[in-house]
Amino acid sequence: MLAIHRKLLRDLAHMKGQVVAICLVIACGIATFVMSLSTLASLQETREVYYERYRFPHLFVSLKRAPETLRQRLEEIPGVRAVELRIVSEVTLDMPSMDEPAVGRLISIPETHRPRLCNLHLRAGRYVEAGRDDEVIVSEAFADAHELKPGDSVTAILNGRLQTLRIVGVALSPEYVFQIRGGEMLPDDRRFGVFWMGETALAAAFDMTGAFNNVMVSLMRSAAEEDAIKRVDDLLEPYGGLGAYGRDEHVSDRYLSDEIRSLRGMGMIAPAIFLSVAALLLNIVLGRLIGTQREQIAALKAFGYSNCDVGRHYLGFVLVIVLTGSLIGTIGGMLMARGLTRAYAEFYRFPILQYRLDASIVVLGFAIALSAGVLGALIAVRRAAKLPPAEAMRPEPPKSFRDTLLERLGLQRLLPPSTRMILRNLERQPVKTTLSILGIALSVSVLVLGNFMEDSLDYLIDQQFQIAQRQDVSVALVEPASGTIVHDMTHLPGVIRVEPIRGVATRMRFGHRSRRVGITGMPPNMQLYQLLDAKRQRLEVPPEGLLISDKLARILEVRPGQSVTVEVLQEERPVRDIPIVGVIDDYSGLAAYMSLDALNHLMHEGETVSGLYLTADGANHKQLYSELKSSPHVASVTIRTGMLQTFRETMGENLLRMKAWNVFFASVIAIGVVYNSARVSLSERSRDLATLRVIGFTRQEISLILLGELAVLTLVAIPVGLLIGRGLGELVALGLDTELYRIPLVITPKTYGFAAVVTLIASVLASLIVRRRLDQLDLVAVLKTRE
Amino acid sequence: MPTAVFEARQITKTYQMGEVEVQALRGVDLDLFEGELTVLLGLSGSGKSTLLNILGGLDVPTSGTVRYCGEVLDTDDDATLTRFRREHVGFVFQFYNLIPSLTARENVALITDIAEKPLTPEEALQLVGLGQRLDHFPAQLSGGEQQRVAIARAIAKQPHVLLCDEPTGALDASTGIVVLEVIERINRELGTTTAVITHNAIIGQMADRIVRLSEGHIQSAAANPQRRPAAELSW
Structure with a gap:
């Protein structure tokens, strides 16, 4: 060497x-x-x-019902490589381990061969066999959550009839890598499961023999997706097509x-x-x-x-x-x-x-x-x-020193000599001082950034699950029903209040921009679901016109006062220009709301309801769930506390882990910066400090000079870091601003305080390490070294 | 007449020290001859260190020329000066300038690593009488020993010239004499052209020629008719 x-x-x-x-x-x-x-x-x-x-x-598309003979015309669309026709239907499951009902999504698969698209990956058991009408394959997520294995069975209500489904296999599908129901924020594997069932059996159960209500299309590499979507939509429109969409949706x-x-x-x-x-x-x-x-x-x-x-x-x-x-x-x-x-x-x-x-x-x-x-x-x-x-x-x-700004302002009498030494030193090396401040500030910002997610999610949970949603249970109906169902539901055990909603699938256009959006009709003065603006002020659905998600308004580039073209994708498929009345602040998906009456009017229908929000007396929940599970009208039931619990469990665990890492990372930065600054200052000033000791300064006094410098750096850095942290938070919130979910930028004083305190502790630790060296300062040796 | 190794002509040097302008050399002419041991005497601030630095290619004159073996040193070209120092010059400094993190052997190896035909570090240290202290760090050596390591380091490349800046300045008299003996030996045995700067007139007695500097001028330059061995000096 x-x-x-x-x-x-x-x-x-x-x-x-x-x-x-x-x-x-x-x-x-x-x-x-x-x-x-x-x-x-x-x-x-x-x-x-x-x-x-x-x-x-x-491409994916749901529709009301179409005959299988349509297959050939779908296959003839230019660019189409393969077409898979399916029956998809959601049913209520009665899981023995749960009081409340779970939702099962039944998807048809051919009995004689594997699906051409979205093939299943069997984890256990086998594929369904022809001629057995009760066999299903269950999604692994649901199977894990309920410890189901081949040979077990689950009870479901298929089209109003109670039926036992025998599990023969456990599988994965590329369609459900992330198994979540549309409109929810996080997966809930206990309450939502996917089941694949032989198409003959499923068709028989839902009176869909010779028909389908869901299509998947794979395209050739050269195909133009937009063009294919338009042709598929044109073809399926008469059959209640809900609009095809690509992988991006x-x-x-x-x-x-x-x-x-x-x-x-x-x-x-x-x-x-x-x-x-x-x-x-x-x-x-x-x-x-x-x-x-x-x-x-x-x-x-x-x-x-x-x-x-x-x-x-x-x-x-x-x-x-x-x-x-x-x-x-x-x-x-x-x-x-x-x-x-x-x-x-x-x-x-x-x-x-x-x-x-x-x-x-x-x-x-x-x-x-x-x-x-x-x-x-x-x-x-x-x-x-x-x-x-x-x-x-x-x-x-010799380094040239000048009076500091404070002294030029005539404030020197307020400053003891040690403080003047500190300030002059910092001011004399502006670059080093700035860099040190910046370094410590970055550690503060990492801490702010680490906790901002928690604050934002708390805010989000509070907004979504406490202020906006006030129902205990939301019920989706199998078919839109007349308004009398509200009255029927009121008689269920323990029910205190029932409010109806109506969901309609639409495509909303403004200029050349469009999105598939469900419009929810709400009764006036709805209590169990409240719409909020950015200031958390309650918004009423207007008698005419739409309230839409702020994100949707930004995507369509539409402002209140302007009108969007709404193409309804079901029933008579009316098309109308409807004005935007306001935007609401929500954090998941894209949504649009209008008055229930106006929506029914748009659909040329009388009072029609597709879902219900319920509050119920807690003592009767068990009975209520059991009634809901067995109701032929009910397609699915969502329990608010269940959603909230899942949300907290999954996010809570992740956040805690993240927080620990962030504290570690920030401490590494803070200690790294403060320790290095201190060591460098010590090395630059050991002669001065030793001289001071020789002429009679105490250890405490010289420590004060050196460590005071670090204290000033840290104290200046903290507010700077808080600001940088907020800026980075904005960047992150911007990065997470998607059509599926948004994160509000909320940073509580507690987070700012935490960041400041952790950084201070790290600084003190680093200072103490350096302080030990200060105690070991060799006075004579230092003074003997060459000038 | 021996050949001149260095011919310096009309050398001036002005430099900025903080906010003060210092005129260190005010038109110096000086020749150093092959194999000679020259002592440059002067008080502190007389410009002798500046002159030595310029001769050794450590510093560049504000005006004037330096010839080395008849060739003009291109003082504008840093690469040339570096090569010149690397190949031809050995330096010894008043404060030794050893690398504290390296042992005696390693300090010498710093040079032997980059020189063309060096002695081994062990040979060089043997020459200065430190064959037994090879693996000591500077902090474990006395001042005189440190200076001898510095000399070993300077001569390890077998330089053409050895330039010593107050080599005894930081040492007591008896240790200083040991160091001077080493320098004398190098000059005699290896024939290395040597210049020693000092403010101590007694050291002039060991020189072939004594040059006196004062306030940036050469005051006198004369051969020393009675050269005395270093061992006989005392102060």
Whole structure:
């Protein structure tokens, strides 16, 4: 090993505390980078292979009922590769382990061969056999939630008749990687299950023999999706087609895509923060190192080491620190990614979700970390390389101090000398001071960012489940019914209040933009579901016109006062221009609301109801559920507390894990920055401080000068960090602003307080470590060193 | 007449020290001859260190030229100066300028790693009498030993010239003499052209030639008719 390399290693060992701190910051950045991008790649690759192998289609459409003879015309549409006709129907399930009913979605599959599209991946048991009309295959998510296995059976109400479904297999489908019912925010595997049943049996149960109500279409690579959608819609319109849509509106695929997108976002933002901090730490630390090694640099140059050699030598510090940090980060990232992949495997049902680390991600991570490190160290290294050898032999000229701003303002009498020393020092090195403040501020911002999700979700839960939704139970009907059902429901056990709603599938257009949106009709002065504006003020449905989701208004680029064209996709399929009266603040899906009367008028129908909101006396819930389960009119039942519980359970666990990581990450940054700033200050000022000790200052007094500087940095950094955190929160909220869900930007004072306190604690810890060194200050030795 | 290794002509040097402009050299002419041991005497601030730095290619003159073995040193080109220092010059400094994180052997290896035909670090340290202290760090060596390591480091590349800036400045007299003996030996045995800067007139007695500097001028330059061995000096 060359002597100069030995010097590198020994110097690194000498400043190991600082080196470790910077390595850890880099490791955190690279860990999140590797974790996000490698999980993303695994997820993406798995999805691609799964979709390909199990033939996930490109278009989806539901309709009322059409004859199977339509198949040929569907297949003749240009660009269509394959067509799968199905019967899909939701039924109420009576699960013995639950008082309340669960929802089962029955999907027909051919008995004689595997489905051409959306083939099933059998996890256990076998495929259904022809001639057995009670056999079903159950989705793995539901099977896991209820510990069902082949041989077990479940009871369902099919078209008003109680029927036992015998489970012969447990399967996965590319259609339900993310098994969620449309309109809900999170999957609820206990209360929603998918069942595949032989088409003959299902058709018989629902009087659909020779007919279908759901179509999947796969397209050729060259096909134009929009054109195909239009042709499918034209063809199915007479049969009650609800509008075809592509993968971009398919709930399961959409969730996956959004997850991939947010992983990509995380893979950018977090490493950017950490590596910026690492860069500025390298700048500060290397700057100081080069300052203390001026004479060594001079000697090296005097002996014939070139500027390049010296530059390379100091870049070597960066290289060793960055490579070590990246290595730790890569290993940490892999471990974290395995954990994340395991968590994903609970949410996303893939035949196999195998974590695989692509070498290119590691290389990219190293390259990014190295660029950040070199960029951070560049100024310091250039200074070392450019230092003229004779100049380097002389001690640094005395630093020129000036009065600080406070003193120029005439406030010096208010400041004791120690405070003046602190302020002058900070003001004399504006770049270093700014960088240190920025570094600490970033740790504050990481903490704000980490907790903002929790605040936002609390707000969201409060809004969605406490203020907006006030029902105990919502009921969807099998068929739209007349208004008298409201009266019937009132007589169910324990029911206190019943309010009807009417849902209608439409396509809403404004200019060239359009979306498939369900319009919900609500009675005036509805109590059990309230619409809120951005200020949480209650909005009444107007007698005429629409209230729509703010997100929908933004997608259609429509403002209140303007009219949208509403094409109803059911019954007589009326088309009408309806004015937008206002926008509502909601956080999931796209929604539109109008008065129930106006909606029924639009549909040319009398009082019609498709769903009901109920409140009931708690003591009677069990009886109520049992009645609802057996009612032939009820298609599905949703329990608000059940939804809330699922939501809290899944999100709560994830958030807690995330919070712990964030505190760890932020502490690494805060301690890294404060510790390094303190070490550098100590090294710059040990002579001054020793001098002060010699002339009679106490340890406490000199500690105050050094640590006071850190205190000032931290206190200035905290508000800056809170602001940066809020800005980053806005970025994240923007990134999560999708058609499926939105996150409100809510940051509570508690979160700000938490961020400030954790950063303060980290600063104090770092200060205490440095304080110990201050106690060991060798007065005589320091004074003897050369001026 | 021996050949001139260095010919400096009309050298001036002005530099900025904080907010003060210092005129260190005000038109200096100086020759150093092959194999000679020259002592440059002067008080602190006389410009002797600046002159040595310019000769050694550590610093560049504000005006004037330096010839090395008849060739003009291109002081504008940093790469040339670096190569010049690497191939031809050995430096010894008042404060040794050892790398504290490297042992004696490794400090010398810094040079042998980049030189063309170096001695081994062990040979170089043997020459200065430190063959037994190879693996000691600077902090474990006395001042005199540190300076001898510095000399070993300077001569390990077998330089054509050895430039010593107050080599005894930080040492007590007896240790200083040991260091001077080493320098003398190098000059004699290896024939290395040597220049020693000092403010201590007694050291001039060991020189072939004594040059006196004052306030940026050469005051006098004369051969020393009675060169005395370093061991006989005392102060």
